[in-house]
Amino acid sequence: MYAIIATGGKQYKxxxxxxxxxxxxxxxxxxxxxxxxxxxxxxxxxxxxxxxxQDKTVTAEVLEQFKGEKVRVFKFKKRKRYQRDKGHRQQLTKIKIASINA
Structure with missing residues (x-):
């Protein structure tokens, strides 16, 4: 048995x-x-x-809060000596699917 759930604007099987x-x-x-x-x-x-x-849900247990891998954003303009390097780490939650209440 599997389910498609929605959380954080994304869908997961x-x-x-x-x-x-x-x-x-x-x-x-x-x-x-x-x-x-x-x-x-x-x-x-x-x-x-x-x-x-209507009455179906998925129960999940929260395992941890953590940050994802760093995403580097680098932009530059050639011949102008302009460059900018910026990083971002998205905050994530690790969950374990305990049960599918069907």
């Missing part, structure tokens, strides 16, 4: 026991979080839409 990094959630490590389901499939049938998935 998850199954029970999966560990994934999502955009930062405002929760503490060890907390449980409920995520909305967009699609639910058990291999034989697939449920999509708000009516069949």
């Amino acid at each position: 998850v199954a029970e026991g999966d560990v994934l990094a999502v955009e930062k959630l405002d929760v503490q490590p060890g907390d449980k979080v409920e995520l909305p389901v967009l699609l639910l499939s058990d291999g034989k049938s697939t449920a999509v839409g708000s009516a069949p998935l």
